[in-house]
Amino acid sequence: xxxxxxRVIEDKCVGxxxxxxxCPFDAVVMEETEAGKLARIDLVKCTLCGAxxxxxxxxxxxxxxxxxxxxxxxxxxxxxxxAEQSDGEIxxxxxxxxxxxxRLADDLGQSLCAVLLGSNVGEKARExxxxxxxxxxxxxxPELAYYQDEPYAAVLRDLVEQRKPNIVLCGATTIGRSLIAxxxxxxxxxxxxxxxxxxxxxxxxNLLQTRPAFGGNIMATIITPNSRPQMATVRxxxxxxxxxxxxxxxxxxxxEVKPEHLKSRARRVKFVREKESTVNIAEADIxxxxxxxxxxxxxxxxxxxxxxxxxxxxxxxxxxxDADWIAYSHQVGQTGKTxxxxxxxxxxxxxxxxxxxxxSSSEVIVAINKDPDAPIFKIATYGIVGDALQVVPMxxxxxxxxxxx
Amino acid sequence: xxxIVCIKQVPDTTDVKINPETNTLMREGVESIVNPFDMYAIxxxxxxxxxxxxxxxxxxxxPPQAEAVLREAIGMGVDEGILISDRAFAGSDTxxxxxxxxxxxxxxxxxxxxxxxxxxxxxxTAQVGPGIATHLDLPQLTYVRKVEDVYENRVVGERxxxxxxxxxxxxxxxxxxxxxxxxxxxxxxxxxxxxxxxAEIATWTAEDIxxxxxxxxxEGSPTKVVRIFTPPARVGxxxxxxxPSETVPKLAEKIKDIVINTAS
Numbered sequence: 001x002x003x004x005x006x007r008v009i010e011d012k013c014v015g016x017x018x019x020x021x022x023c024p025f026d027a028v029v030m031e032e033t034e035a036g037k038l039a040r041i042d043l044v045k046c047t048l049c050g051a052x053x054x055x056x057x058x059x060x061x062x063x064x065x066x067x068x069x070x071x072x073x074x075x076x077x078x079x080x081x082x083a084e085q086s087d088g089e090i091x092x093x094x095x096x097x098x099x100x101x102x103r104l105a106d107d108l109g110q111s112l113c114a115v116l117l118g119s120n121v122g123e124k125a126r127e128x129x130x131x132x133x134x135x136x137x138x139x140x141x142p143e144l145a146y147y148q149d150e151p152y153a154a155v156l157r158d159l160v161e162q163r164k165p166n167i168v169l170c171g172a173t174t175i176g177r178s179l180i181a182x183x184x185x186x187x188x189x190x191x192x193x194x195x196x197x198x199x200x201x202x203x204x205x206n207l208l209q210t211r212p213a214f215g216g217n218i219m220a221t222i223i224t225p226n227s228r229p230q231m232a233t234v235r236x237x238x239x240x241x242x243x244x245x246x247x248x249x250x251x252x253x254x255x256e257v258k259p260e261h262l263k264s265r266a267r268r269v270k271f272v273r274e275k276e277s278t279v280n281i282a283e284a285d286i287x288x289x290x291x292x293x294x295x296x297x298x299x300x301x302x303x304x305x306x307x308x309x310x311x312x313x314x315x316x317x318x319x320x321x322d323a324d325w326i327a328y329s330h331q332v333g334q335t336g337k338t339x340x341x342x343x344x345x346x347x348x349x350x351x352x353x354x355x356x357x358x359x360s361s362s363e364v365i366v367a368i369n370k371d372p373d374a375p376i377f378k379i380a381t382y383g384i385v386g387d388a389l390q391v392v393p394m395x396x397x398x399x400x401x402x403x404x405x
Numbered sequence: 406x407x408x409i410v411c412i413k414q415v416p417d418t419t420d421v422k423i424n425p426e427t428n429t430l431m432r433e434g435v436e437s438i439v440n441p442f443d444m445y446a447i448x449x450x451x452x453x454x455x456x457x458x459x460x461x462x463x464x465x466x467x468p469p470q471a472e473a474v475l476r477e478a479i480g481m482g483v484d485e486g487i488l489i490s491d492r493a494f495a496g497s498d499t500x501x502x503x504x505x506x507x508x509x510x511x512x513x514x515x516x517x518x519x520x521x522x523x524x525x526x527x528x529x530t531a532q533v534g535p536g537i538a539t540h541l542d543l544p545q546l547t548y549v550r551k552v553e554d555v556y557e558n559r560v561v562g563e564r565x566x567x568x569x570x571x572x573x574x575x576x577x578x579x580x581x582x583x584x585x586x587x588x589x590x591x592x593x594x595x596x597x598x599x600x601x602x603x604a605e606i607a608t609w610t611a612e613d614i615x616x617x618x619x620x621x622x623x624e625g626s627p628t629k630v631v632r633i634f635t636p637p638a639r640v641g642x643x644x645x646x647x648x649p650s651e652t653v654p655k656l657a658e659k660i661k662d663i664v665i666n667t668a669s
Binding site for chain 1: 407416418438441442468470492495496498499500503504517526527528529530531532533534536538539540544546547548550561562564565566567568569570572574575576581584585586594600622623625627628629632633634635636639641642643645646649650652653654655657658659660663664665667
């Protein structure tokens with residue numbers, strides 16, 4: 001039927017089956033027909049992702065493109081970074097976004113701007129300029145002291161509608177993701193979450209947004225060709241931080257906040273800081289995690305000491321959290337946190353896929369496990385087959401000496 | 406209170422493997438399950454029903470086979486399951502999906518709390534919950550790790566932040582997205598399983614929910630996938646075996662530079 005969004009061109013299909021293998025959704029099958037083997041796409045399972053189109057060497061699959069927009073997108077200019085602050089401190093992911101944003105702005109020949117909402121944060125606006133923001137849109141009101149979904153979304157939406165940015169980047173934090181998802185819907189924009197790659201397509205000028213899907217088993221590159229702004233969230237530690245150059249100059253533009261935008265139906269009753277003095281693992285460059293192989297909760301102190309010596313955050317597998325050995329905030333994995341540190345040390349963790357999903361993009365992975373067949377060893381850069389409770393204290397001492405601690 | 410839970414059928418990630426020869430996804434015999442985070446959403450809705458009385462309806466947007474997750478929800482104690490299914494929804498991104506679910510919720514009409522799991526394990530975006538809230542102009546509380554109090558007109562919940570948590574009071578109606586810490590999902594009961602088998606799952610099409618054609622499916626999706634590829638497989642590493650007195654120095658040698666460089 002010519003109405004179908006995707007179809008196999010029967011004349012061109014040779015029945016090689018590459019499309020069947022390429023489909024992440026099991027939506028293509030090979031069928032025997034009088035004309036030989038032909039691919040058939042199950043329109044119910046198909047998500048129109050295009051993997052089969054890419055895989056086919058014979059151009060035998062046609063994917064209908066969505067309607068092109070008639071709107072003038074060239075009115076949208078500049079790369080914006082939402083500067084997340086907590087208690088007046090700017091989160092490090094903001095500097096990483098400014099780093100990535102600088103690159104994109106240069107490729108586009110447009111400006112890099114920051115958006116800062118808060119109360120008495122004028123000083124911080126200057127910090128953003130020293131990190132490369134050429135303009136800082138500042139909304140400084142007592143009602144914006146801390147993040148609340150509705151006022152922040154209303155103010156950011158207002159700014160976007162007034163100033164028309166080309167690209168808006170935001171940290172993939174609890175706040176960032178909650179905020180930007182609301183704004184994207186409100187302004188009819190496309191939003192791509194947890195991007196690991198951002199680049200400008202030379203031909204179209206579109207932002208190429210690359211991210212993992214299926215728990216990191218595949219990567220997808222996404223564009224929002226017909227809508228502006230192009231919005232994306234990026235996790236901690238994925239992009240390089242922008243350098244701070246105190247001599248840099250820039251413009252601070254105070255946004256006139258409309259009173260109705262400051263209303264919030266939700267109300268914060270209180271804020272409780274994490275009691276344990278743990279490094280926020282999402283921001284950690286090194287993470288040491290413990291699993292079932294730690295045997296009992298008391299043994300976590302072995303990992304804790306290791307963390308202190310090498311400056312690491314403490315993580316855990318679901319097994320340790322479910323056994324109540326350690327708080328959920330330390331859990332790394334599919335139903336916990338996703339982390340991307342320079343070094344991830346998995347101690348007594350077998351490496352079930354649900355855990356790997358949360359840490360497999362770490363730069364260097366070290367696995368310490370008694371079981372030589374533990375799946376974790378398949379993705380480890382280095383490993384020791386041994387009892388973590390024996391190995392880790394020795395590792396701690398060895399490194400303590402090396403680091404002169 | 407009438408609670409609505411939005412749930413999604415997803416492939417079981419444990420079963421999704423990469424074919425080492427072709428470096429592509431192998432999906433033979435991969436089971437479909439209820440999105441893990443949605444189980445916690447279903448459980449929390451059932452707890453609200455226990456506290457306040459009322460009803461729980463589960464909604465899922467998906468192909469006909471997604472009916473299975475609605476039956477699972479009914480098995481746990483959910484009163485009704487509605488499948489939102491239409492070929493016109495094919496190719497929906499989070500904007501179109503949240504719009505479609507919002508239209509279905511509008512059709513249901515009367516509701517208190519809309520529950521969603523924090524994110525789906527295939528898309529991993531965490532955008533649909535807040536998207537629904539925005540389409541319906543409702544307040545939201547995301548990353549809810551605990552509900553401290555629930556009343557007919559408001560919910561007091563704890564939102565998990567990176568550096569701690571905040572306690573927030575949200576008026577009803579609202580959208581809550583939940584994380585794993587919030588509860589322990591119950592197993593389906595025998596009575597529930599029987600109800601699940603017998604249940605009639607209504608299917609609503611795009612026309613049934615009054616969805617605008619330009620806002621659903623491929624056309625309603627501002628984001629478009631242009632390329633899918635498998636990331637380069639991690640090359641096997643160096644595994645040291647033997648006595649700790651031998652292996653530890655070797656490992657220390659390998660990682661000490663990283664530690665020294667990041668320590669500064």
